[in-house]
Amino acid sequence: MRSKQEYIEKAESELYKTYNRFPVVFDHGDGVRLYDTDGVEYLDFGAGIAVMGLGYNDPEFNEALKAQVDKLLHTSNLFYNVPAVEAGELILKASGMDKVFFTNSGTEAVEGALKIARRYAYNKDSSHDHEIIAMKHSFHGRSFGALSVTGNDHYQEPFKPLLPGIKFADFNDLDSVKELVNDKTCAIIMETVQGEGGIYPAGEEFLKGVRALCDDHDMLLILDEIQCGMGRTGEMFAWQKYGVKPDVMTVAKALGNGVPVGAFLAAGKAGAAMSPGDHGTTYGGNPFVTAAACKVLELFEKRKIVDHVKEMGEYLTKKLNFLADRYPVITGRRGTGLIQGLEFSVPVASIVNQALIEQKLVLISAGANVIRFVPPLVIEKEHVDEMVKKLEEILKHHS
Known part of the structure; x- marks a missing residue:
C-alpha cells in the first residue's frame, strides 16, 4: 500500500x-x-x-446497494426499471411535485430545470429571446447552463460568453427582482438557502413575493434545493418551511448518500412543458443510483x-x-x-x-x-x- x-x-x-x-x-x-x-x-x-x-x-443502506449490484446496474432509459419507479414515487410523495427526472448530479438537474423554463416559454410564443432572472452570490454548478445562472464573476469570467438572457437580482431584495422583470422573462431561479454564497436563507416575505411575481407574470419559479434540501433545514425541502411551492425544483447531494444521483422535479404547468426527446441521459435514473435514492428516502421516513x-x-x-x-x-x-x-x-x-x-x-x-x-x-x-x-x-x- x-x-x-x-x-x-x-x-x-x-x-x-x-x-x-x-x-x-x-x-x-x-x-x-x-x-x-x-x-x-x-x-x-x-x-x-x-x-x-x-x-x-x-448497514441498511449498504445492503441495499449490494443487493442491487447483484441484480442489475444499468439498462438505459429505453426501458423501465423497478428502482427508478419506486424512487420516483417516494420523492414525489415527499415533495408534492408531479414529475421527476433523475440525473447524474446537481449541475445536470439545474440544466434540466433551465430547459423546462425555456421550453415552457417557447410553447407559448415560439420565440427564442426569453430571459431568466438569477441571484447574485448564488451557486448552481459549473456546466455552461448552471454556470450562466451562478452569480459569481470569479467562476464565470474565464468561460464567457455564457448563455444570453440572464439577469442578476439581489437575494432577499424583492424590488431588485421586480426591476428586472419584463415580457421576455420566463423564470426566476434561486437557492432557497444560499450555500456557497455564505449560508443565507431566503426571507419569507421575499420568497412569497417572488412566488407572487411569477404567478402574476406566468413565469416559472425554480428553487435549487441541491444543498439545502433532503431534510437539512428541518423540513424535507427548505421551501416547505415557507409554504411556497416551486414550479421546478432541483435536488441532489444527500439524495444518494454518496452515490451520484440528482433530480429535477416539476409541478403543474411546468410538469407538462417537456416532450419526449426534449431531454435525455444515458446513465441518469439507472437501477443502481435509484436503488440508492430509494433506500435513502425510505430510511429518512423510517428513522x-x-x-x-x-x-x-x-x-x-x-x-x-x-x-x-x-x-x-x-x-x-x-x-x-x-x-x-x-x-x-x-x-x-x-x-x-x-x-x-x-x-x-x-x-x-x-x-x-x-x-x-x-x-x-x-x-x-x-x-x-x-x-x-x-x-x-x-x-x-x-x-
Missing part, C-alpha cells in the same frame, strides 16, 4: 484539481467519523459537502430524520451562538437546521486547515469568511459538543 504522501503526489501529477485539496487521504468512514490511510480518526462536520446525510457505512434534524438544528444553533458571543473574531451566525454558518472578521482558510490538521475536525468554508456546518444528519448532541470543544482550541488563538 502506498504512503499518504505517495497518494498525494500521484494525485497532484495525474488528477485535475476540482479544489485545492487538504493534505489528507481518507480511507473509510463510520457514522460521523472519517479515517485516513494512517488510521487517524476525524470528526466530520462537512459530510462531503452536505452529501452524507445518513453518515458513513450505514424520522427530519424530526431529528429539527432537534439537532436547535442544539447546533445554541452552541454556535455561544461561540459567536464568546469570540470577537466571529461576527455573526446564520442558517437553519443543519446548514449553518459562522461569519468571521478574518479569512477562515487557516482556521479550517488548523481544525483538520491539529484537531482532526473536518470543516468546510462558504466563501472567504464563513465556516459552513453541514454535518451528517444523524449527528447527536455529543458530536456537537465535541465539535465545539475542538473548534474552541483553534479560536483561542484567533481572538
Whole structure:
C-alpha cells in the first residue's frame, strides 16, 4: 500500500484539481467519523459537502446497494426499471411535485430545470429571446447552463460568453427582482438557502413575493434545493418551511448518500412543458443510483430524520451562538437546521486547515469568511459538543 504522501503526489501529477485539496487521504468512514490511510480518526462536520446525510457505512443502506449490484446496474432509459419507479414515487410523495427526472448530479438537474423554463416559454410564443432572472452570490454548478445562472464573476469570467438572457437580482431584495422583470422573462431561479454564497436563507416575505411575481407574470419559479434540501433545514425541502411551492425544483447531494444521483422535479404547468426527446441521459435514473435514492428516502421516513434534524438544528444553533458571543473574531451566525454558518472578521482558510490538521475536525468554508456546518444528519448532541470543544482550541488563538 502506498504512503499518504505517495497518494498525494500521484494525485497532484495525474488528477485535475476540482479544489485545492487538504493534505489528507481518507480511507473509510463510520457514522460521523472519517479515517485516513494512517488510521487517524476525524470528526466530520462537512459530510462531503452536505452529501452524507445518513453518515458513513450505514448497514441498511449498504445492503441495499449490494443487493442491487447483484441484480442489475444499468439498462438505459429505453426501458423501465423497478428502482427508478419506486424512487420516483417516494420523492414525489415527499415533495408534492408531479414529475421527476433523475440525473447524474446537481449541475445536470439545474440544466434540466433551465430547459423546462425555456421550453415552457417557447410553447407559448415560439420565440427564442426569453430571459431568466438569477441571484447574485448564488451557486448552481459549473456546466455552461448552471454556470450562466451562478452569480459569481470569479467562476464565470474565464468561460464567457455564457448563455444570453440572464439577469442578476439581489437575494432577499424583492424590488431588485421586480426591476428586472419584463415580457421576455420566463423564470426566476434561486437557492432557497444560499450555500456557497455564505449560508443565507431566503426571507419569507421575499420568497412569497417572488412566488407572487411569477404567478402574476406566468413565469416559472425554480428553487435549487441541491444543498439545502433532503431534510437539512428541518423540513424535507427548505421551501416547505415557507409554504411556497416551486414550479421546478432541483435536488441532489444527500439524495444518494454518496452515490451520484440528482433530480429535477416539476409541478403543474411546468410538469407538462417537456416532450419526449426534449431531454435525455444515458446513465441518469439507472437501477443502481435509484436503488440508492430509494433506500435513502425510505430510511429518512423510517428513522424520522427530519424530526431529528429539527432537534439537532436547535442544539447546533445554541452552541454556535455561544461561540459567536464568546469570540470577537466571529461576527455573526446564520442558517437553519443543519446548514449553518459562522461569519468571521478574518479569512477562515487557516482556521479550517488548523481544525483538520491539529484537531482532526473536518470543516468546510462558504466563501472567504464563513465556516459552513453541514454535518451528517444523524449527528447527536455529543458530536456537537465535541465539535465545539475542538473548534474552541483553534479560536483561542484567533481572538
